[in-house]
Amino acid sequence: MTTRPDVFFLPAANGEQRLCLFHAPAGAPRSRILYLHPFAEEMNKSRRMVALTCRALAAAGHAVLQIDLRGCGDSSADFGDASWADWQDDVRLGLAELDRRVPAGPLWLWSLRAGALLAAADWGRPVNHLFWQPMASGKLMLQQFLRLKLAAEMAGGASKGLMEQLKGELAAGRSVEVAGYVLGASLANGLASATLAPSGPPGRLAWLELSNREDATLMPASEQAVTKWRDAGWATQALVVPGPGFWATTEIEIAPALIERTLEAVA
Incomplete structure (x- = not known):
């Protein structure tokens, strides 16, 4: 049976709120995961794929928190009012809420596209990164x-x-x-x-890209970026997974293989 997520508004600065979804793990938590969504319309296009992955992660024992950043989705303010600093504050807000709900366990920041640029910062604690089709340059x-x-x-x-x-x-x-x-x-x-540069104490990095080509390899820019993270001491895994670019397709699409590789990466 699929358990429904806990949907709630998290209090933020100046009386604002951030919409959050918490997916409780099945059994004792294997890890804690904060999801950071992509930019603008890519967020809406990817909701179905992200929801399926959250359910799969929770069923595998991982605690997952989704947060709509300021001006996005059903959170307070308009998109035009948001700043990059606001979004950084929202990451800290999400991390604090995840700490409150699940105090211990390995911590992952899971991000898609431009969300990876937001995730790649020093958050004052050890974190692991799960990048989906990350953008190397803002x-x-x-x-x-x-x-x-x-x-x-x-x-x-x-x-x-x-x-x-x-x-x-x-x-x-x-x-x-x-x-x-x-x-x-x-x-x-x-x-x-x-920029997508390594920051903070080294941990684990799972870099997953999608392609419909059978012989696809990482893009040169991605290869260079992964090398920088590896040289900085991060334990890296980089894969190209078969599937469509669901964040930009006309119709809502999913990539089942990406869900499978994600479960393997955080195991």
Whole structure:
């Protein structure tokens, strides 16, 4: 039988709240896992896949906490009001709640795409990392997001100089609208400065990427990043798993093999 998660609002600063889902482990906790979601619409596209994985992890004995960051999902504030510092505070908030519910056990930060850029920081304690299709550069993630606006304007012939205009607005401290999201300068600048570099005491790192090609290998940028983590003393495992890029597909899709490899990685 699948146990329903505990859905609740976690009190945050200034009277705000963060929507959380806690998936209690079956039996004694084998580990504690905090999930950090990807950027903007990728969060919504990946909800089904993440929910299935949370259930599988809990059934295997892992305690999992999901948190909607400030301005995302059903948490307080609008997306355009959030900053990178707000999201870092939310990670600390999630870690504290996980400590309260499950005081002991190995700790994992599980993240998808830009969520990995948020996770890769020194949290003042030993952590392990589970990266799903991580972005190695926040600057690249920001460019990819801004290109959504560029693509939408191309049909009308208004795309010339648009990228420079958007970057100029953000540099001047003003917000821009992209694909239905208002992106504030503070969040954009924080994202652009984030890199996927090892930080804090070394632990375990599981780096999982998806591809529909049978002979797929890690991308060169990923290989370089994994090497940096390994050289910094992290026990690394990097795999390419068969499956679709569910965070960006038109229809909601899942990657069963990724769930299986995830269970193996945190075992």
